[in-house]
Amino acid sequence: MTGTLRYNPYDYEIHEDPYPTYRRLRAESPVYRNDELGFWALSRHADVTAAFRDSARFSNSHGVSLDPAASGPHAHRTMSFLAMDPPRHTRMRALVSRGFTPRRVVELEDRIRTLTVGHLDAALERGTFDFVGDFAGLLPMDVISELMGVPGPDRAELRRLADLLVHREEGVQDVPAAGVEAALTLAGYYADMISERRRRRTDDLTSALIDAEIDGDRLTDDEITAFLFLMVVAGNETTTKLLANAWFWAWRFPDARAIALGDGSDPAGGDGIEQWVEETLRYDASTQMLTRLVTERTELHGAVLEPGDTALLLVGSANRDETVFTDPDRYDLLRDPSALVSFGVGRHFCLGASLARLEARICLAEVRSRIADYEVHEEDAVRFHSINVRGFAHLPTTVVAR
Numbered sequence: 435m436t437g438t439l440r441y442n443p444y445d446y447e448i449h450e451d452p453y454p455t456y457r458r459l460r461a462e463s464p465v466y467r468n469d470e471l472g473f474w475a476l477s478r479h480a481d482v483t484a485a486f487r488d489s490a491r492f493s494n495s496h497g498v499s500l501d502p503a504a505s506g507p508h509a510h511r512t513m514s515f516l517a518m519d520p521p522r523h524t525r526m527r528a529l530v531s532r533g534f535t536p537r538r539v540v541e542l543e544d545r546i547r548t549l550t551v552g553h554l555d556a557a558l559e560r561g562t563f564d565f566v567g568d569f570a571g572l573l574p575m576d577v578i579s580e581l582m583g584v585p586g587p588d589r590a591e592l593r594r595l596a597d598l599l600v601h602r603e604e605g606v607q608d609v610p611a612a613g614v615e616a617a618l619t620l621a622g623y624y625a626d627m628i629s630e631r632r633r634r635r636t637d638d639l640t641s642a643l644i645d646a647e648i649d650g651d652r653l654t655d656d657e658i659t660a661f662l663f664l665m666v667v668a669g670n671e672t673t674t675k676l677l678a679n680a681w682f683w684a685w686r687f688p689d690a691r692a693i694a695l696g697d698g699s700d701p702a703g704g705d706g707i708e709q710w711v712e713e714t715l716r717y718d719a720s721t722q723m724l725t726r727l728v729t730e731r732t733e734l735h736g737a738v739l740e741p742g743d744t745a746l747l748l749v750g751s752a753n754r755d756e757t758v759f760t761d762p763d764r765y766d767l768l769r770d771p772s773a774l775v776s777f778g779v780g781r782h783f784c785l786g787a788s789l790a791r792l793e794a795r796i797c798l799a800e801v802r803s804r805i806a807d808y809e810v811h812e813e814d815a816v817r818f819h820s821i822n823v824r825g826f827a828h829l830p831t832t833v834v835a836r
């Protein structure tokens with residue numbers, strides 16, 4: 435690719451395929467300046483990782499989004515501790531971790547499988563279906579609801595509200611009115627649920643968060659509401675996109691598909707599922723970038739970032755850095771993808787990473803056990819348009835039953 439190097443995450447062309455632009459950014463302009471939108475973009479693996487680790491210089495206090503409505507000192511109201519620095523971040527994350535424990539995630543396994551099979555059987559019966567609309571788009575929100583203790587009859591409505599949160603209208607470079615309204619309704623629902631659990635505890639995460647305590651310090655209702663809301667914002671779309679990206683790329687790369695579908699061609703002896711999930715996370719991360727607020731004058735590769743500037747950490751680009759991953763544009767289930775940065779690095783490392791991985795493994799294993807092969811109808815696939823979440827809005831597919 436030649437010509438002027440231009441990177442704007444709102445461009446539909448970038449949503450289609452950002453990777454050639456990322457390659458040029460890494461090579462030609464590792465600290466890229468976009469004057470129109472007012473940001474710097476870091477694209478090399480080493481720089482992205484170092485910025486993640488240096489949370490004093492690269493602060494989360496204004497949130498992690500470039501969308502004007504979601505960024506600024508108020509961002510913590512909807513993004514909870516994701517939009518906080520220490521010591522507030524440390525306190526909140528520690529308290530939440532008392533309730534959101536690894537054990538609670540592991541114990542969800544059977545329920546995730548039941549929810550998966552419920553959605554999957556209905557879709558597979560049709561043979562041809564929308565992998566996102568009929569399957570991958572349904573599961574993550576149901577799992578989050580299960581975790582929180584949302585009663586079954588309310589879940590479909592909560593899923594509808596969560597979808598409205600992330601929907602972006604063409605030409606609007608911000609959160610549309612319907613999204614703002616859905617956010618208020620959702621937050622109101624969670625606030626009511628917390629009040630109810632205060633009166634009568636159950637064995638869900640919401641009750642555990644009410645009881646979480648460190649040296650007498652506890653979470654307030656508003657803090658719990660903001661955290662429940664953060665789980666929806668951070669854990670719903672991202673997991674949906676991971677599932678559909680795995681489906682799409684394994685179809686596009688037949689060697690990978692053979693391993694993913696478990697034909698025994700994995701010389702490493704694995705069952706293929708873990709590699710399928712991990713390589714998808716690396717190759718086409720559902721979270722492409724996160725913003726940081728620069729707090730100190732910082733010189734990097736000849737550029738000078740001033741306090742108050744916005745820096746984008748391009749996770750999607752770091753995962754394709756040729757100095758870290760050999761032949762990075764190849765979707766290869768036999769590589770070691772462990773240097774991926776798709777869940778972030780350091781103190782804000784994704785709290786739901788093990789849940790997302792568990793969900794993806796169960797889901798792909800259940801699909802695989804029921805099919806011999808599949809086809810994606812790429813010409814009818816529709817990309818999701820967002821500045822940081824990458825994946826499909828619709829992914830029509832036909833499966834060949836076993």
Ligand code: HEM
Nearest residue numbers: 498515516668669672673676776777778782784785786790
């Ligand atoms: C494939 C799925 C997912 C991806 C790619 C993903 C990605 C990320 C990334 C990159 C961060 C770090 C943000 C930063 O440094 O600014 C993060 C943080 C977070 N994620 Fe995830 N996430 C996923 C699934 C989930 C799930 C399922 C949940 C919970 C149900 C979750 C909850 C969180 C929370 C609470 C944080 C904030 C952690 C903190 O600030 O200390 N995520 N996620």
